[in-house]
Amino acid sequence: MTRTAICELFGIEHPILLAGMGTASTPELAAAVSNAGGLGIMGAAGLGPRGLRDWIARCRALTDKPFGIDTLLPASVRRGANLKPLSNGPLPQDLVPQYRAMAAGFLADEGIQPATDDQIWPEPDGPPMFSKDFFEAQMDVIIEERVPVYASGLGSPGPWIERLHANGAKVLAVVGTVRHARQVVPDGIDAIVAQGHDGGGHNSPIGTMALIPQVVDAVGDRVPVLGAGGIVDGRGIAAALMLGASGVWVGSAFLASEEAGLFDGQKQAIVDATEEGTTVSRAVTGKPARMIQSKWTKFWEESEHEPLPMPFQTQVARPALTAANLAGRSQEINPGFAGQGIGMIKAVRPAAAIMADLIAGMDETLDARFKALRG
Numbered sequence: 001m002t003r004t005a006i007c008e009l010f011g012i013e014h015p016i017l018l019a020g021m022g023t024a025s026t027p028e029l030a031a032a033v034s035n036a037g038g039l040g041i042m043g044a045a046g047l048g049p050r051g052l053r054d055w056i057a058r059c060r061a062l063t064d065k066p067f068g069i070d071t072l073l074p075a076s077v078r079r080g081a082n083l084k085p086l087s088n089g090p091l092p093q094d095l096v097p098q099y100r101a102m103a104a105g106f107l108a109d110e111g112i113q114p115a116t117d118d119q120i121w122p123e124p125d126g127p128p129m130f131s132k133d134f135f136e137a138q139m140d141v142i143i144e145e146r147v148p149v150y151a152s153g154l155g156s157p158g159p160w161i162e163r164l165h166a167n168g169a170k171v172l173a174v175v176g177t178v179r180h181a182r183q184v185v186p187d188g189i190d191a192i193v194a195q196g197h198d199g200g201g202h203n204s205p206i207g208t209m210a211l212i213p214q215v216v217d218a219v220g221d222r223v224p225v226l227g228a229g230g231i232v233d234g235r236g237i238a239a240a241l242m243l244g245a246s247g248v249w250v251g252s253a254f255l256a257s258e259e260a261g262l263f264d265g266q267k268q269a270i271v272d273a274t275e276e277g278t279t280v281s282r283a284v285t286g287k288p289a290r291m292i293q294s295k296w297t298k299f300w301e302e303s304e305h306e307p308l309p310m311p312f313q314t315q316v317a318r319p320a321l322t323a324a325n326l327a328g329r330s331q332e333i334n335p336g337f338a339g340q341g342i343g344m345i346k347a348v349r350p351a352a353a354i355m356a357d358l359i360a361g362m363d364e365t366l367d368a369r370f371k372a373l374r375g
């Protein structure tokens, strides 16, 4: 059995965290990972206050083990830097109607009916998704509900850290560079996730293999570092531990699980994809993110228009992608975020089976393979 500093920190058996993946890391998936001795982190980035409270209650009903919540706290939105004019002149918010018309044209060309507002926006009475007020409303709920672990997927949770710690919560931040790791550590973070370029979702320019040891060298004497990005089996976990990580934050390996909050077509896209199947695009949230190539990413690659910055691209993309999902066309139009390791995923399975393989593969690699190499 492999135990590290983060097992003590979080009160878990195995140094494996389910990455917070927006929509995909459901309460059911997080609870399954926590029940298997890892730490399940729900991906709540797109949930408003009511949705968040519902997910927390659902997770608590399924496990008495520690669990966590991941949301985004992008500095650009909190500072208002996203409201500045674009390099070609206009304010991004003024372009939303024109961009929505382009997205409507895309749907019409695909023969897809538009979705209604209440299908697109889960809590239309709340602040706009991914706006500053939206992020603040989420944090109020997470603190009120005394969630045991909080992870910030973008930006620093610094302004909330005292209140989170006062609840006894542990706080994580996901970083993609050494510079960002150095910025968040003085905020009092309990652990850092170093997520490399290979990973699914919002993306670092630095490859996982190079990023992990450099983040460990920079901050590993003060906080434990978790490796992330392209880790899909026990060999990847063992490699991250060899690079100095105290554990791993695993996302894509759980996308093709029965409990993941994906449409069947999205799970099939994961199973079908090879290591070449992803691309880094701003087409979904306005920030570079690794996702499976699709008609939607191609549309933006071929467009003369750049995607808008966060949160405005969401206001363009979400209506179109929701309509594609409702039309049963997610596999070709919205297969979703995923990392480069998905070529190793061959079937949709229960999360407990995926966890069992990760644990056995990690132990086997650290033990048998290491011994074989050493002779």
Ligand SMILES: Cc1cc2nc3c(=O)[nH]c(=O)nc-3n(C[C@H](O)[C@H](O)[C@H](O)COP(=O)(O)O)c2cc1C
Residues within 6 Å of the ligand: 019, 020, 021, 022, 023, 024, 043, 044, 045, 070, 071, 072, 152, 153, 154, 174, 195, 198, 199, 200, 201, 202, 228, 229, 230, 231, 232, 249, 250, 251, 252, 253, 255, 336, 337, 338, 339, 340, 341
């Ligand atoms: C479908 C999907 C959704 C994601 N959504 C989020 C998110 O909402 N917040 C976040 O911090 N990271 C998000 N990520 C990134 C993951 O937390 C994690 O860093 C990444 O999945 C690790 O790389 P891997 O997919 O190769 O395991 C997402 C990743 C995927 C694949």
